[in-house]
Amino acid sequence: MLFPPDLPDAEVRHLPGWLPAADADALQRALAQAVPWETHRIRMFGNWVDSPRLSCWIGDPQARYRYSGAEFVPHPWPPLLSALRDQLQVEGVGRFNSVLLNRYRGGTDYMGWHSDDEPELGPAPLIASLSLGAARRFLLRRRDDTTRKAEFLLGHGDLLLMGGATQRHYQHALPKMARVQGERINLTFRWITPR
Helix, strand or coil, X not given: CECCCCCCCCEEEEECCCCCHHHHHHHHHHHHXXXXXXXXXXXXXXXXEECCCEEEEEECCCCCEEECCEEECCECCCHHHHHHHHHHHHCCCCCCCEEEEEEECCCCCCEEEECCCXXXXXXXXXXXXXXXXXXXXEEEEECCCCCXXXXXXXXXXXXXXXXXXXXXXXXXXXXXXXXXXXXEEEEEEECCCCC
């Protein structure tokens, strides 16, 4: 992992083009058609609202996950995602038992500031985030000093790794980009501690 000098306590690594373009194209097409996309309901400021993107939680049967007041029971692994998980493990990226897929239908679908710090992820989670489709800005900021920020442009086939104390000290977001017309699918592989 890299420790960006302007982001103390962050272990972040950006691997542009980790998945070759032809493979990324094929995977994006397959996921758009094969995944049972849902509009998750999340709790914000005491109210239940529709999440501003489509999502699907996939994983081993025991990889149940609580997020924003809702519990997610995983769909079973389809072969193409199981193979991708195996590739990440063989390449030494990490070991994962689940993946959250988010489908951003255009530049107005987004993800607000948050940390992946739920108890099921453990004290130092490794998140392996694969981007497919339209390039989007990905922002990081320190929790105790929100003026300290970093920005990555995540393109088609890029892999972003966040590990160590990153989730404890930082929040991240995928802001709206009104001029972006294309769709983006993001896969975040993680290890959920079984209950």
